[in-house]
Amino acid sequence: MPSEASHYDTIIIGGGVIGLYTAFHLSARMDPRKVLVVDRTFPSGGASGRNGGGVRQQWESKATIRLAKESVQTYSRFGRDFGFNPWFRQGGYLFLAFREEERKTLQKMERGVREEGLPIRWLDPAAVHALVEELEVPGILGGTYLPTDGVIHPFPVIWGLISELKRRGVELRYRTEVSGVETVSGGVRGVRVQGELLRADRVVNAAGGWSQQINSLAGLPSFTKPTLHEILATEPVKPFLKPMVVTLGRGTYFSQTMRGEIVGGLTMDHSRSQRQGLYSSGEFLVEMARELARLMPRVADVRILRCWSGYYDDSPDGLPLLGEDPRLKGFYQANGFGGHGFMLAPSSTARLAKILLGERTDLDPHWISPDRFTGQIPGRPVEGLSLG
Amino acid sequence: MADRSRPRSSKKDAPTGQPTSRITIYLNGRKRSIPSGRSLSSALSEEHIPVLVRSLKYHRPRGQYCGTGQCAGCLVRHNGVPMARACQIVPEDGDVVETESGWPSTEHDLLSLMDRVFSQKMDTLRGFTRPLVLRRPYLKVVRSFSGLGAMPDTAPKKSPSMEQKTVDLLIVGGGATGRAAEQAVIEGSIRQRVHLSDRRVAGESVVYLGPSEDKGFLALVSRKGLPALQVTSRKVLVATGSYDAGLFFPGSDLPGVLTGEGLESLAGEQGVHPFQSIVVFGGGPRTRRLVKRFGSRVKLLAAPTTLSEDLRQLARSLEIEVVERSMILSAQGRNRLRSVLLQDRKTGEQRRVRAGALVLAHRVLPNATLLFQAGAVMQWREGGSAYFPELSPRCETTVPGLFAVGSAAGFLDPTSSLESARCAAETLAGGGQSGKNASSQSSSDPAGLLAKRVPQEDNGFMLEYLTEFLRLPRTRKTVLCPCEDVTLEEVEGVVKEGWDPTLEVVKRLTGTGMGLCQGRYCVPDSILLLSALTGRSPEAIGFMTQRPPVWPLRIGDLAGGR
Numbered sequence: 037m038p039s040e041a042s043h044y045d046t047i048i049i050g051g052g053v054i055g056l057y058t059a060f061h062l063s064a065r066m067d068p069r070k071v072l073v074v075d076r077t078f079p080s081g082g083a084s085g086r087n088g089g090g091v092r093q094q095w096e097s098k099a100t101i102r103l104a105k106e107s108v109q110t111y112s113r114f115g116r117d118f119g120f121n122p123w124f125r126q127g128g129y130l131f132l133a134f135r136e137e138e139r140k141t142l143q144k145m146e147r148g149v150r151e152e153g154l155p156i157r158w159l160d161p162a163a164v165h166a167l168v169e170e171l172e173v174p175g176i177l178g179g180t181y182l183p184t185d186g187v188i189h190p191f192p193v194i195w196g197l198i199s200e201l202k203r204r205g206v207e208l209r210y211r212t213e214v215s216g217v218e219t220v221s222g223g224v225r226g227v228r229v230q231g232e233l234l235r236a237d238r239v240v241n242a243a244g245g246w247s248q249q250i251n252s253l254a255g256l257p258s259f260t261k262p263t264l265h266e267i268l269a270t271e272p273v274k275p276f277l278k279p280m281v282v283t284l285g286r287g288t289y290f291s292q293t294m295r296g297e298i299v300g301g302l303t304m305d306h307s308r309s310q311r312q313g314l315y316s317s318g319e320f321l322v323e324m325a326r327e328l329a330r331l332m333p334r335v336a337d338v339r340i341l342r343c344w345s346g347y348y349d350d351s352p353d354g355l356p357l358l359g360e361d362p363r364l365k366g367f368y369q370a371n372g373f374g375g376h377g378f379m380l381a382p383s384s385t386a387r388l389a390k391i392l393l394g395e396r397t398d399l400d401p402h403w404i405s406p407d408r409f410t411g412q413i414p415g416r417p418v419e420g421l422s423l424g
Numbered sequence: 425m426a427d428r429s430r431p432r433s434s435k436k437d438a439p440t441g442q443p444t445s446r447i448t449i450y451l452n453g454r455k456r457s458i459p460s461g462r463s464l465s466s467a468l469s470e471e472h473i474p475v476l477v478r479s480l481k482y483h484r485p486r487g488q489y490c491g492t493g494q495c496a497g498c499l500v501r502h503n504g505v506p507m508a509r510a511c512q513i514v515p516e517d518g519d520v521v522e523t524e525s526g527w528p529s530t531e532h533d534l535l536s537l538m539d540r541v542f543s544q545k546m547d548t549l550r551g552f553t554r555p556l557v558l559r560r561p562y563l564k565v566v567r568s569f570s571g572l573g574a575m576p577d578t579a580p581k582k583s584p585s586m587e588q589k590t591v592d593l594l595i596v597g598g599g600a601t602g603r604a605a606e607q608a609v610i611e612g613s614i615r616q617r618v619h620l621s622d623r624r625v626a627g628e629s630v631v632y633l634g635p636s637e638d639k640g641f642l643a644l645v646s647r648k649g650l651p652a653l654q655v656t657s658r659k660v661l662v663a664t665g666s667y668d669a670g671l672f673f674p675g676s677d678l679p680g681v682l683t684g685e686g687l688e689s690l691a692g693e694q695g696v697h698p699f700q701s702i703v704v705f706g707g708g709p710r711t712r713r714l715v716k717r718f719g720s721r722v723k724l725l726a727a728p729t730t731l732s733e734d735l736r737q738l739a740r741s742l743e744i745e746v747v748e749r750s751m752i753l754s755a756q757g758r759n760r761l762r763s764v765l766l767q768d769r770k771t772g773e774q775r776r777v778r779a780g781a782l783v784l785a786h787r788v789l790p791n792a793t794l795l796f797q798a799g800a801v802m803q804w805r806e807g808g809s810a811y812f813p814e815l816s817p818r819c820e821t822t823v824p825g826l827f828a829v830g831s832a833a834g835f836l837d838p839t840s841s842l843e844s845a846r847c848a849a850e851t852l853a854g855g856g857q858s859g860k861n862a863s864s865q866s867s868s869d870p871a872g873l874l875a876k877r878v879p880q881e882d883n884g885f886m887l888e889y890l891t892e893f894l895r896l897p898r899t900r901k902t903v904l905c906p907c908e909d910v911t912l913e914e915v916e917g918v919v920k921e922g923w924d925p926t927l928e929v930v931k932r933l934t935g936t937g938m939g940l941c942q943g944r945y946c947v948p949d950s951i952l953l954l955s956a957l958t959g960r961s962p963e964a965i966g967f968m969t970q971r972p973p974v975w976p977l978r979i980g981d982l983a984g985g986r
């Protein structure tokens with residue numbers, strides 16, 4: 037490619053849902069040919085093709101509630117807008133409380149969510165049972181239910197975005213690894229792929245669980261860190277489970293896909309494991325089977341079909357990093373989404389695109405800006421419901 | 425609804441004269457007398473293979489196919505437990521069996537209209553998106569069709585806790601190779617604790633294999649009627665053998681089209697099966713074994729390439745007609761196979777053969793899932809048209825302590841298979857000191873052993889075969905992935921549209937390989953298909969992550985005790 041052509045306005049590292057949606061918003065406002073998305077692996081090979089597809093608006097911090105609320109609206113029109121059907125089924129999210137503190141946490145969250153105009157309800161144990169008859173577990177104190185939350189099928193979202201970006205003329209390079217971030221006197225100059233320097237005025241780190249690696253290519257320490265999360269799917273059973281069910285504590289979650297599989301996971305500590313890369317552990321299969329059978333004893337006769345894993349990119353306060361990194365001019369962070377990047381993608385990247393275009397956003401920078409970790413500005417809320 | 429308690433015919437209820445050899449079960453509420461001691465699918469197939477399942481999207485009829493409990497062809501509700509594999513159940517007197525798909529019944533399903541309405545494909549990837557006001561109704565209707573079986577009505581009795589066991593060596597697979605290895609290890613060193621898991625012998629299948637937290641390996645073993653077993657082992661020897669591959673063509677998913685193993689499992693030890701005339705497709709040693717066993721009912725032997733001289737002679741002695749260089753164009757029939765359309769690959773001449781069964785024995789593939797799971801480096805081998813482990817001369821994989829022998833490792837003929845078992849066993853008996861003292865007794869030449877991999881049952885012809893098949897005009901839908909009802913046309917479309925034609929991407933775009941069999945029956949052909957469609961090498965098409973468990977694993981078997 038001639039050197040002229042390889043000067044981009046913005047290079048986005050990472051072609052997951054965050055990188056693609058960023059390119060989507062950005063290319064609507066500028067010459068699409070000046071935007072490049074680079075990804076090391078195949079489309080949906082990162083967390084965006086490995087997640088549970090949960091989309092919920094039940095959060096503690098206002099920022100997250102608003103972003104999620106907007107995403108729900110976007111996703112419910114996604115099929116029409118992109119021509120790929122993500123089968124976004126709004127069966128609600130049911131958060132269960134088993135202990136007094138859990139009930140307090142949930143009821144506090146419930147108030148905040150209601151203040152944002154969402155139809156959240158507190159269900160007593162009888163109402164919980166009426167909603168999910170199969171939850172035959174003693175000790176439920178009740179739970180919050182928000183019927184407009186739901187579950188989305190992640191792959192079609194990725195395919196829809198890719199198709200639309202191609203149509204617009206945005207360049208997408210999958211199976212292309214970024215091996216260097218080039219800087220000059222405190223500013224970013226471009227990225228290096230396969231020995232070639234691609235110049236850009238702006239570089240976005242949307243590498244999810246690998247954002248730490250991209251930061252180190254730029255010589256920057258990271259505030260987020262990747263953690264391995266496992267998930268499983270059962271054989272497809274006929275529809276019985278309306279909401280996504282979540283318990284606090286271990287963050288066990290499960291829902292039923294449009295194909296009928298029960299898909300769920302829980303948080304395991306893999307920090308002492310010697311294993312490299314993505315893997316599935318026997319320990320997870322056993323733990324998750326126990327959780328499912330404890331919460332829904334009838335499920336004991338259903339079989340696990342497969343399990344897999346992916347990386348969360350965890351941030352210290354449970355909120356993502358969105359915006360220019362104060363340590364390197366032209367270098368933008370779009371990561372730290374933990375286990376919730378899919379549901380926050382459409383709305384949070386719309387804000388990021390504005391920031392990239394030098395505009396103000398409606399979000400308080402104390403909530404999302406990378407500055408909050410460098411001491412440039414104090415960070416404020418901590419998202420306590422960043423679990424599951 | 426008709427009175428379901430009334431027996432269908434008085435004859436069925438009458439004493440048979442051999443009261444011990446028959447039992448009574450309730451099939452969809454009706455009493456039915458079936459022979460005892462055979463698998464449920466075998467017992468139900470006295471006259472023909474019944475339609476036990478309707479497929480997910482198009483409601484196409486399905487029946488026994490693989491005979492190994494992997495495919496979605498024989499799922500029934502058995503005593504309230506959904507999605508039980510009829511081929512793996514030996515029913516008992518009074519058992520309640522229900523078919524779960526189709527309306528008003530599985531056998532006569534009006535919803536099979538779907539197959540006509542969506543004569544090309546039902547586009548769940550892009551369809552049902554407009555107008556926006558119909559989004560919720562679409563979701564509701566499509567969802568109501570999802571799922572293969574209904575949740576159990578009640579919780580089962582709590583099973584006992586999972587058992588744990590620690591051994592020095594876990595042998596997976598108790599065929600001739602696995603047992604030979606066991607024998608050799610035990611003879612070579614008396615101090616070793618060895619555990620052998622085999623599906624057919626003890627109903628044990630190792631469904632998960634990975635490193636254990638401290639040292640060695642962790643295996644999860646599912647067992648028939650018992651809670652799972654957790655085995656920790658310093659070393660593992662995988663001798664899981666091979667399986668009969670599937671093949672796609674219009675009608676390849678009809679009841680009556682089945683793999684060699686499918687027929688063997690249907691016939692059971694007694695050798696009883698419902699077919700008067702069988703067409704066998706294949707030409708290698710595997711085909712030979714099947715022809716020998718079922719010879720009297722085999723009407724035609726169709727070989728995709730040429731036959732070995734001994735197989736030709738065998739066919740002649742059994743008065744079986746032989747056609748070489750032939751291609752299966754399609755299979756016909758309504759709810760079961762009636763005829764097969766064959767084409768001469770050289771002359772293009774076509775002929776229709778009436779048959780009750782079409783048995784696929786053209787290709788044998790390694791059962792290598794556990795090796796992938798455990799992280800062994802796997803290599804595509806052209807002759808085998810499949811992935812085989814990279815091995816040391818001692819049959820150790822790239823994962824230290826993990827050995828692979830027999831046909832799972834690519835030693836396809838019995839002699840080299842046993843040789844590989846002995847070779848690995850010598851090292852294992854020597855306590856893993858790379859077989860220092862053991863090698864002095866070694867009768868085999870390790871370096872020569874590796875050269876004996878793969879060639880015997882040569883699958884190399886498959887790419888050419890499929891390339892030829894794709895060039896021919898097709899008028900009917902061809903189901904590539906029966907579990908998920910993915911059609912060949914869908915995969916062709918994905919390639920035409922310019923998507924990355926690798927298996928990982930095609931899987932995520934179409935659902936190929938995401939069903940119950942986890943791609944065992946569609947993925948090997950899909951790799952070649954994508955290679956044929958794009959001109960890329962099969963290696964460049966790649967593979968997909970082999971996700972645990974190998975066999976679907978009952979949640980209660982892991983969760984017991986609490």
Ligand SMILES: Cc1cc2nc3c(=O)[nH]c(=O)nc-3n(C[C@H](O)[C@H](O)[C@H](O)COP(=O)(O)OP(=O)(O)OC[C@H]3O[C@@H](n4cnc5c(N)ncnc54)[C@H](O)[C@@H]3O)c2cc1C
Pocket residue numbers: 049050051052053054055074075076077078080081082083084085086087088089090091212213214215242243244245246249250265266267301345346347348349370371373374375376377378379380
């Ligand atoms: C098991 C699991 C369950 C989850 N459940 C949910 C859920 O229910 N709801 C929800 O909203 N979220 C969920 N998530 C989280 C969600 O999937 C992620 O937050 C989201 O997908 C992040 O998108 P991303 O684009 O930032 O990351 P990714 O999709 O991981 O994309 C990052 C990309 O960067 C690429 N990359 C990395 N290094 C380089 C390099 N050097 N050069 C070029 N490219 C590179 C990678 O190949 C990758 O494709 C879950 C995650 C997991 C793992």
